[in-house]
Amino acid sequence: MKEYLLCVSKPVRYLGQEINAIRKDLSKVRLKFCLAFPDVYEVGMSHVGIQILYHILNGREEVACERVFAPWIDMENILREKKISLSSLESSLPLNKFDIIGFSLQYELCFTNVLNMLELSNIPLLSKDRDEAFPLIIAGGPSTFNPEPIADFFDALVIGDGEEVILEICDVVLKSKDNNFLKDDLLTSLSKIQGVYVPSKHNRGEKIQKRLVKDLNQVPFPTAPIVPYMRVVHDRLSIEIARGCKRGCRFCEAGFIHRPYRERNPNLIEEILRVSLKNTGYEEFSLLSLSAGDYTSIGSLLTRLMDQWESKKVAISLPSLRIENIISSLAEEIKRVRKTGFTIAPEAATERLRNVINKPLNEDVLLKGVQDIFSKGWQNIKLYFMIGLPTERDEDLEAIVDLSKKIFNLGSKQKVHPNVTVSVSTFVPKPHTPFQWESQISLEEMKEKLNFLKSRLKAGHIHLKWQDPHLSYIEGIFSKGDRRLSKVLIEAQRRGCRFDGWSEQFKFQIWREAFEKEGIDISSYKKRKRFEEELPWDFIDTGIKKEFLWNEYENGLVGKVSPSCICKDCFRCGLCNGDKIVIKEGGQLEIKTKKKEASGLRKNRIKRKIRLRFKKVGDMRFLSHLELAHLFYRASKRAELPLCFSEGFHPMPRIIFSTALPVGLESLSEFLDIELEARITPDEVMNRLNQALPKGIEVIEAREVPAFFSLITPExxxxxxxxxxxxxxxxxxxxxxxxxxxxxxxxxxxxxxxxxxxxxxxxxxxxxxxxxxxxxxxxxxxxxxxxxxxxxxxxxxxxxxxxxxxxxxxxxxxxx
The missing domain is CATH 3.30.70 (Alpha-Beta Plaits)
Known part of the structure; x- marks a missing residue:
């Protein structure tokens, strides 16, 4: 693949060799495992689960774990034209040479990419057509909680948390290899592992109990995650501080399938962050949770972390804050380095509909929180809403417009020139939620509701974004789908469907034709279901009683709010048993007071400019100028160089290049200036950087120049x-x-x-x-x-x- 990188739009997607990537000698391992993400590199490398499993698997001496991502259209065309097999990033080994390929299924619209990747690897699509000569094809992730639409393609599917079960699967496969088991024997052994669903060995009525990590503090979390060269979707260090959610929003699949709520210990979080920042050089970190503001010691944790990292210009982002959490010191802490942006997800614009979905929020509280954000200098606010929710009325749609305008006007009154983005998606009923029995609105209704919002939110600084309703429509089918849909997937992929989550690649007409060819009535997947009806995913046991979900559904229809999960003596949903399966909080954290550096002291530090001459050769020639600039910034932080930063709301390092090299061009002599604030010799700067830079980029000369000397483009x-x-x-x-x-x-x-x-x-x-x-x-x-x-x-x-x-x-x- 790599010999054709100059022919594709983003060569760095296929480069590998990133900082902290692991490449083992495949001749010295007993098991070759490839983690496959059925979307492009920049999406997959934003997923923290891939990083966790990658490092767990490579932590085993006898296992080599590598990665592969869905090739974009231009690379796929090359692979097909040149008859080249899809291969892994680390060693360029064709996928059909691995022992196990494990797909991460994060959403239904990636299913055709799975088939495409198998086809590009010369691997039969259907499990029944693969014998011992082919890799074991497995999957995990949220979409396996209704595995039926894709069950025919996989040998086994993991239901639930993967940190522990992934090694148990490896042990079974290693034993199978040592004993020359047939595939049928291997699948029988795998079916005996808790949390592993083997479709060919499953008996009707048999329950598959989800796999649960009871204590996050007892499973590994990577402290040297891979640092991509390119800008990925979430281009920051991500640390999971909690899993699950206490709240119980009735539409949210993640909140129910990841119960019970479990927190990571705050002292462990501090240590993971300290080591990870040293190993990566990231300038921003994110504390991941479905509702980060609910973390027990979030306030003291934020204060402690910002006390440690503010002086190093490391910013923090909390992607899942509730507005009621913001009316406190949290916003004040977040903005100490830079304003990383605020996203607010009311989901519904009226209190009545918010009660229906069990996300109660008083509008006065919401507006007070937004006012607090604007008062602290934020300009950009993103609002998330859903349309098509159960019991939705015309006034609920009108309220989205009214609430968005109220929020914009709050910012205007404070003279911060607000930019308000209103992002709208269509409700999709999800398995294992109270709304799993609900119908989805018709495609015509989706378009009608969106057109209404488009007409009312046209001008000014309120920007409306929406998901293509055709995508939501197909997602809704597969979300509640059954085994019959596998034939539709094969036909759609054969006709050219892939990257269905990307609006510009989505081909709705082909999907319709695929359904028609297979004689499947789409409307059968859109109907409201009764409690007595068997659902395709009923055999998956999340631990939550079906009666509890139905009761929550009925409460939702009348707008009755249910309480959040509590730590002790809460057995409402049936999952917690008061013993080993319980809500686990991380504990309180003491705030250590730290003496703040006087503002004038930093300004009076010695500043010096070091001019570096470096070379960029080999595979590093495929990096763009922006990617090269980012690489040097993060290498400088890993090298612990005392960087100078620009002033303002978004401080940037003072690293300036003389020229921008085109992608694909090698150079033996490039220049950049780096400004530092400390007594450090040019030779020390060069030596530290070279230890932090990847192979192919090397500083070959360093000298100090006067501060007023600027880089000049040569004639x-x-x-x-x-x-x-x-x-x-x-x-x-x-x-x-x-x-x-x-x-x-x-x-x-x-x-x-x-x-x-x-x-x-x-x-x-x-x-x-x-x-x-x-x-x-x-x-x-x-x-x-x-x-x-x-x-x-x-x-x-x-x-x-x-x-x-x-x-x-x-x-x-x-x-x-």
Whole structure:
């Protein structure tokens, strides 16, 4: 795959070799495990579960765990055209050579990507068509709580927490390999593990009990997570502080399937954070939980963490705060480094409908919280709402508009120039929730409700975003689907469906055709169900009584609010037993007072500017300029360099590059300036950085320069191009001589802004062949003219007469 990286839009997706990635010698391990995420790299690498399992598996000496992500359309086309098998990031091993492939199923709209990845790996889609010659195909994640639509494709599915069961699965597979078991024997053994559903071995009426980690403090959490080179969706250090939720929102699958609520000890969180920041160099961390504000010692934990990390300009983000938690010191703590943004999820805009979904919130409290946010200087507020909730009325829809405008007006009165984003999604009934029996509104109703909101939220600084209703419609089918849908998935994937969660890739017409071909009535999955009816997922035992969920459903329909979970003597849902399965809180945390640094003291520190010369070679040439800048920033933090930062709401490190290298270009001589505030020698800066930088990037010179010295773009740039394997030396000499006789040489450049015609002849100062017949190349010297630039590869292609994409056949190195 890697030889075609210049042909795809984001080569770094397929590069691997990230900081803290683990590559073992596959010849020295007994089990090869590939974690597969059926979406693009930047989505998958934002998922903390992948990081947890990756490090647990690689913690076993006899196991090598590698990763693979769904290739984007451009890379898929190359794989199919060149007949190349999909392979892992770490060792480029084809997926069909692994012992186990474990898919993470986070949402229903990734199912066609699973099939596509199997097909690209030359692995049969259906479990019944795979024998011992193929890897064991397993899956875990929220979507396995209704495994029936995808059961035909998987040998086994993990229901529940994966930290402990994943190693038990490895032990069974290792024993199977040692004893040369047939696949049928292996599946029988796997079916005996608690939390593992083996469709081919399951008997009707047999319950599969979910797997539960009873104490988060007793399972590993990675302190050296992989640091991607590219910007991923959640580009920060993520630490799970709690799992589950006390609240009981009736639409929320995660809140019910992850019961009971369990917290990680705050002292352990502090230690994980300390070691992880040292190993990663992240400038921001996130405390993950379904409701972070409910964490027992959240206030004191935040204060302690910000006391430790504020001076190092490490910011904090809490992605799941309730507005009632914000009316306290939490917002004040969060903004101490930078304002990382606030997202508020009322879900419904009227108190009546919020009571229906069991998310009670007084509007006065909501508005007071928002006012508090604006008063502390925040401008950007994102609001999440759902349409199509049970019992929704016209006035509930109107209230979304009214509430959004009220919030905007609060910010305007405080003169903060607010930007309010209103994000709207359609309610999808989810398994194992009180609303699992509910119907989903029709596609026509979805469009009608969205059109109403679009017409009422047109102008100003209120921005409306929405999920394509067609996506919600298909998601609703698979959310409540049964085994019959596997044929629809196969047909949809065969016709070209993949990346269904991406609006620009979603093909609703193909989905309709797939349902029609298989003779399946979509409306049968949209109907309201009765309590007596058997649901496809009823055999999955989450520990929560079905009667409790039905009672909650009935309470919701009349707007009756139910209390949150409590620690002691709460047996309402039937999961907690008062013994080993209980709500587990992390305990209180003492606030250690820390003497704050005087504001003037920092300003008076010694500042110095160090100029670095570095090279960027090998696979690192595929990094973009932005990715390279981020890499140096995080390497500087791992190297514990005393960085200088800009002033303002969003402080940035004072690291400035002389030029921006195009993707794919190697360079032996690049420059950057880094400003530091401490007595540190240039040699020490160079040595520390080189220990923190990846292979392919090396600082080769460091010297101190006066603070007023700025980097200047050189008048000329020298390149070396290897062509000796494509043409004869004499042929290239002749072509260059003929081209340079011309006064003008025009090329058609393709850029993001469009196409343009550029005369490259004035840019060429010299171009000549150097070296003997056995080892030769082209030395190209280009003048740097503002606004009129061309890549060295473009000039070589034009003058030598190479075809499109021929840059794959030669390498360009910038010499200086």
């Amino acid at each position: 000329k740039t020298i390149y070396w191009i290897h062509l000796d394997h494509l043409f004869s030396r004499d042929e290239v000499v002749f072509k260059i001589e003929e081209a340079l006789k011309k006064k003008s040489i025009f090329i058609n450049q393709k850029r993001k802004s469009g196409q343009r015609l550029l005369d490259i002849r004035p840019l060429i100062e010299s171009m000549e062949v150097k070296g003997d017949s056995s080892d030769w190349g082209i030395e190209l010297i280009l003048r740097n003219k503002e606004g009129k630039m061309a890549k060295a590869s473009e000039i070589v292609q034009a003058i030598i007469g190479l075809e499109k994409d021929s840059e794959l056949l030669f390498r360009v190195v910038k010499l200086g």
